Amino acid sequence: xxxxxxxxxxxxxxxxxxxxxxxxxxxxxxxxxxxxxxxxxxxxxxxxxxxxxxxxxxxxxxxxxxxxxxxxxxxxxxxxxxxxxxxxxxxxxxxxxxxxxxxxxxxxxxxxxx
Amino acid sequence: xxxxxxxxxxxxxxxxxxxxxxxxxxxxxxxxxxxxxxxxxxxxxxxxxxxxxxxxxxxxxxxxxxxxxxxxxxxxxxxxxxxxxxxxxxxxxxxxxxxxxxxxxxxxxxxxxxxxxxxxxxxxxxxxxxxxxxxxxxxxxxxxxxxxxxxxxxxxxxxxxxxxxxxxxxxxxxxxxxxxxxxxxxxxxxxxxxxxxxxxxxxxxxxxxxxxxxxxxxxxxxxx
Numbered sequence: 001x002x003x004x005x006x007x008x009x010x011x012x013x014x015x016x017x018x019x020x021x022x023x024x025x026x027x028x029x030x031x032x033x034x035x036x037x038x039x040x041x042x043x044x045x046x047x048x049x050x051x052x053x054x055x056x057x058x059x060x061x062x063x064x065x066x067x068x069x070x071x072x073x074x075x076x077x078x079x080x081x082x083x084x085x086x087x088x089x090x091x092x093x094x095x096x097x098x099x100x101x102x103x104x105x106x107x108x109x110x111x112x113x114x
Numbered sequence: 115x116x117x118x119x120x121x122x123x124x125x126x127x128x129x130x131x132x133x134x135x136x137x138x139x140x141x142x143x144x145x146x147x148x149x150x151x152x153x154x155x156x157x158x159x160x161x162x163x164x165x166x167x168x169x170x171x172x173x174x175x176x177x178x179x180x181x182x183x184x185x186x187x188x189x190x191x192x193x194x195x196x197x198x199x200x201x202x203x204x205x206x207x208x209x210x211x212x213x214x215x216x217x218x219x220x221x222x223x224x225x226x227x228x229x230x231x232x233x234x235x236x237x238x239x240x241x242x243x244x245x246x247x248x249x250x251x252x253x254x255x256x257x258x259x260x261x262x263x264x265x266x267x268x269x270x271x272x273x274x275x276x277x278x279x280x281x282x283x284x285x286x287x288x289x290x291x292x293x294x295x296x297x298x299x300x301x302x303x304x305x306x307x308x309x310x311x312x313x314x315x316x317x318x319x320x321x322x323x324x325x326x327x328x329x330x331x332x333x334x335x336x337x338x
Binding site (some may be wrong): 010016017113 | 123127130206244
């Protein structure tokens with residue numbers, strides 16, 4: 001639900017970096033998005049298109065989203081497993097004593113500029 | 115076209131907001147304005163709880179309220195009846211407030227003499243949890259009809275809260291709401307969270323909550 005607000009935050013951050021690096025224009029903005037972050041890729045793309053038209057620096061900029069799989073670690077048996085498939089309970093030993101190792105990331109990785 | 119370059123950024127999308135929130139927190143500390151951010155779902159009783167809270171604090175500290183909504187000023191009008199200083203913030207469709215919007219709100223509120231600023235965030239359990247507003251403390255209201263499983267469904271919200279008010283306890287007999295289980299779920303996500311059952315409608319538990327809040331402010335004032 002908050003993809004548009006998030007897009008504004010990304011653009012603000014990228015604009016700062018662009019100003020520091022004498023950037024003329026941006027070709028690509030590359031994000032890393034965890035599988036269980038609260039952001040939905042397709043909504044993000046739609047909001048991006050809408051907002052990019054309104055900002056000179058982003059007129060040509062494509063948004064590239066790299067997905068990171070969600071992985072949970074089990075404190076009890078020390079093994080990892082895919083979060084989306086098994087949730088909170090470890091499929092190896094049935095322990096609920098688990099935590100998310102990777103999957104809620106939402107990072108600006110890099111930008112391609114000229 | 116000039117040469118294409120790659121600039122590595124490697125920062126969280128929320129990093130910039132986090133920095134702004136830290137800055138705001140420092141400034142508010144210098145000014146002596148204790149900012150409380152209240153979050154919850156729509157209809158959990160934020161505004162009614164706030165009315166009771168203002169009444170219970172009864173002038174012990176000077177209060178200013180910021181009501182954030184997508185549209186309308188119904189909440190601000192209600193709060194204005196309590197005599198507290200209040201402004202309505204419109205988020206223009208956005209589902210949360212970030213640090214920059216909170217700063218604007220505080221400027222609008224003119225915090226000169228305010229000792230306790232209360233931000234009533236947009237009713238939503240997802241987005242407000244991700245955007246640090248710069249508040250000294252975060253409170254969350256969960257009402258009985260919403261169910262005791264909410265800490266499992268919205269883990270981030272419960273993990274960023276310093277206090278969870280469980281509201282509408284007067285209707286407990288009519289719902290399958292297990293207070294013990296709910297508290298256990300909250301503490302699983304956030305062992306430090308204080309849980310206070312209240313009923314904003316009849317005032318039950320409000321004194322306990324108001325005492326907790328004033329105490330937190332006292333501790334905060336003494337912190338260096």
